[in-house]
Amino acid sequence: MWVIDTFPPAPPPKGEGRTAVPVVFTPLPLGEGPGVRANISPTLPHYQISELKNLMHLTASPFSLGNSFIHHLDPRVRLGIASLFALLIAISTQFFTLLAGLSYALFLTWMTRLPFSPLRKRLSTLNLFTLLLFLTLPLTTAGLPWFTLGNLVITQEGCTLATVITLKSNTILLLLTALVSTLEITKLGQTLVGLRLSPKLIHLLLFTIRYVEVIHQEFQRLIQAMKIRGFQLHSNWHTYRSLGYLIGMLIVNSADRADRILAAMKCRGFHGQFPKYPRVSLQPSDILFSTVSISLWLGLFGIDWL
Amino acid sequence: MTQPLIQLNQISFAYHSKPPLLHQIDLNIYAGERVALMGANGSGKSTLLQILVGLRRPTEGEIIILGQPRRTEADFVNIRGGGIGFLFQDAEDQLFCPTVAEDIAFGPLNQGQSWTDTQTIVTYTLTSLGLTGYEKRITYQLSGGEKRLVAIATVLAMQPSILLLDEPTTGLDEDVQQRVTDILLQLPQTMLIVSHDRVFLEQVTQRKMVLTGGRITCP
Numbered sequence: 001m002w003v004i005d006t007f008p009p010a011p012p013p014k015g016e017g018r019t020a021v022p023v024v025f026t027p028l029p030l031g032e033g034p035g036v037r038a039n040i041s042p043t044l045p046h047y048q049i050s051e052l053k054n055l056m057h058l059t060a061s062p063f064s065l066g067n068s069f070i071h072h073l074d075p076r077v078r079l080g081i082a083s084l085f086a087l088l089i090a091i092s093t094q095f096f097t098l099l100a101g102l103s104y105a106l107f108l109t110w111m112t113r114l115p116f117s118p119l120r121k122r123l124s125t126l127n128l129f130t131l132l133l134f135l136t137l138p139l140t141t142a143g144l145p146w147f148t149l150g151n152l153v154i155t156q157e158g159c160t161l162a163t164v165i166t167l168k169s170n171t172i173l174l175l176l177t178a179l180v181s182t183l184e185i186t187k188l189g190q191t192l193v194g195l196r197l198s199p200k201l202i203h204l205l206l207f208t209i210r211y212v213e214v215i216h217q218e219f220q221r222l223i224q225a226m227k228i229r230g231f232q233l234h235s236n237w238h239t240y241r242s243l244g245y246l247i248g249m250l251i252v253n254s255a256d257r258a259d260r261i262l263a264a265m266k267c268r269g270f271h272g273q274f275p276k277y278p279r280v281s282l283q284p285s286d287i288l289f290s291t292v293s294i295s296l297w298l299g300l301f302g303i304d305w306l
Numbered sequence: 307m308t309q310p311l312i313q314l315n316q317i318s319f320a321y322h323s324k325p326p327l328l329h330q331i332d333l334n335i336y337a338g339e340r341v342a343l344m345g346a347n348g349s350g351k352s353t354l355l356q357i358l359v360g361l362r363r364p365t366e367g368e369i370i371i372l373g374q375p376r377r378t379e380a381d382f383v384n385i386r387g388g389g390i391g392f393l394f395q396d397a398e399d400q401l402f403c404p405t406v407a408e409d410i411a412f413g414p415l416n417q418g419q420s421w422t423d424t425q426t427i428v429t430y431t432l433t434s435l436g437l438t439g440y441e442k443r444i445t446y447q448l449s450g451g452e453k454r455l456v457a458i459a460t461v462l463a464m465q466p467s468i469l470l471l472d473e474p475t476t477g478l479d480e481d482v483q484q485r486v487t488d489i490l491l492q493l494p495q496t497m498l499i500v501s502h503d504r505v506f507l508e509q510v511t512q513r514k515m516v517l518t519g520g521r522i523t524c525p
Contacts, residue, residue: 185404210402213446260399263361267392268464269416271383 063114063181070112071182074286075191081293082179086172088301097304098167104296105174112178119177126173130166137162185209199273211261215254222246309373310334311468311496312358317367318520319353327353329520330367335468340490340497342507345517351500352395354517355470358498359385359392372467387413391466391495395473397453406432406448406456407441413464431463435489451482458489469497475506 064071070078089101109119138146143157180188189206193199223231226242233239262270282290314333320326327350335341345351356362357369360382369376372389376382386392394400403409407428414424432440435455448456454474461469474490475483483506490497490510501507507514515522 207402210404210446214398257399260394260396261402263356264392264394264400265402265412266361267359267386267390267394268413268460269383269387270412271416 063112063118063177064184066113066182068111068113068182069285069289070108070178072285073289074280074282075183075187076194077282077286077290078179078183079188079191079195081290081297082175084294084297085175088297088304089168089171089175092300092304093164094304095164095167097300098164098171100296100300102167102171102174105171105178108178109174112182114177114182122173122177123170126169127166130162130169133162133165134159137165207261211254211257214257215250218253219246219250222249308336310336310370311372312498313368313370314358315368315370317357317364317369319350319357319362319364326365326520328357328364328517331520331522333515333522335496335498337467337496338494339513340499340511342511342514343498343500343517344502344507344514349517350520351517352472355392355472355498355500358470359390387464388417388466390468390470391461391464393457393461393469393471393474395476397450397457400457400460401445401448401453404444405441406437406443406445406459409445409456410460410463413460417464427463431459435459435462436485451478451485454478454482454486455489458486462493467495469493469495471497471499471501473501474499475501475503 085101085104089098092098092101138154138158139152141155141158141161143155145153146156146159147154183191185206189202192202192205223246226246231242312333312335314331317328317331317333318326319328331354343351343354353362357364358371360376360379371385374381376385401409403412407425410428410431411424414427415421419427428441432438435458437452437455437459440452440456443452445453445456458474471490475486478486483503487506487509490499497511499507499511513524515524
């Protein structure tokens with residue numbers, strides 16, 4: 001048997017006041033907030049900083065950092081309720097149901113006390129698309145003419161369809177933002193594991209979230225190296241070939257990295273499955289929220305069905 | 307006579323359809339030793355470390371670690387983490403969880419530690435490395451130096467007997483290099499350190515080995 005003093009020693013057993021190893025260092029400056037900002041050198045070109053800011057929204061969603069009633073709900077409850085309502089909204093065609101759903105989603109979003117600016121960004125991205133629907137659907141959907149603009153016939157059905165799609169998409173986006181985006185990514189992963197979804201897909205999701213940023217940085221490095229050597233986008237073979245090389249190199253690098261990550265995980269005892277986390281039982285607030293939400297859902301579903 | 311913790315007998319290794327990289331290497335590392343492994347780029351230093359944790363299999367030779375011969379994957383699974391801790395060259399490869407606490411917890415949980423014990427280990431490890439308050443930090447937002455220190459924490463959290471360190475100071479500024487040096491000097495573990503940094507190796511290690519032409523020499 002090999003008995004070797006290890007570091008750090010096992011956590012002190014109860015009652016025995018074992019002192020900490022005398023390695024004490026001043027901590028590195030923490031930076032401000034959960035910030036990438038602190039790490040950005042002020043000499044970086046402007047566009048890169050804005051890229052990084054965008055990425056912050058992508059990976060470390062500020063949404064999950066809140067402290068509201070919703071943030072404290074059980075992830076299973078939140079995922080379940082979000083799916084139920086999203087399904088109802090997706091299949092419903094009644095304006096009453098859609099408006100009620102939208103109100104509920106707005107109420108939930110209000111409850112989360114999310115910062116407004118990233119939320120507006122999300123909504124405006126979506127509604128840029130629905131705006132396109134409003135520009136095209138009234139002209140292209142067959143139905144009763146509502147009014148005419150010169151040669152163009154605007155149909156009632158087209159306008160209704162565009163409105164319904166807008167309502168549905170905004171409602172579902174708000175629902176998912178309020179209930180799912182406010183989850184920390186790992187909790188989402190664990191919940192999906194708990195719901196018996198394919199572990200491979202869940203790993204894929206978690207690793208994508210972790211490494212999309214790294215791959216993006218790699219992309220930035222490569223494209224900057226290309227620009228430094230005078231590369232500009234043109235419509236010619238040189239451009240296409242170079243971009244092809246760039247993408248190829250990204251894929252090769254990513255595959256290599258995947259191998260190294262797996263090796264590193266194996267070195268820490270990984271054998272194909274993530275360690276299980278303890279089960280948490282539902283709190284009274286979870287039950288309250290579920291009861292209210294499911295009653296509302298049943299009511300709306302009933303009205304919709306009749 | 308004490309038995310070495312790591313014993314390599316006549317280890318050879320070659321990548322597919324390439325000339326052999328390691329040629330009949332003999333190596334003994336004893337408990338408490340801190341050994342430097344130097345050598346040119348591509349001389350097989352990293353490959354040798356990977357062989358020691360079973361990520362690659364030698365084409366011939368015998369590996370004895372912690373007194374047991376290690377041949378199959380199962381033999382190596384037992385020593386990974388708890389027996390041998392491996393610090394990768396690029397911390398980005400090692401830190402794969404969204405937050406620091408989750409990443410450090412990964413190893414102990416794999417070792418079968420309970421959830422509550424793991425939380426204690428995480429806090430304890432971070433505190434002992436002077437990283438108090440890092441639990442909730444997002445790994446990809448850490449600076450290069452912080453990433454390296456957290457990567458060291460993830461390895462130490464599994465309480466290994468032996469540490470394999472692949473270029474632990476490369477790419478770090480002087481302050482962080484000094485911190486890494488101080489940490490390593492405080493640790494009781496047996497270490498095999500791959501590095502090109504002579505000053506650092508001079509400070510930390512007791513003996514030096516050089517890998518050239520597939521063989522180990524002790525200058």
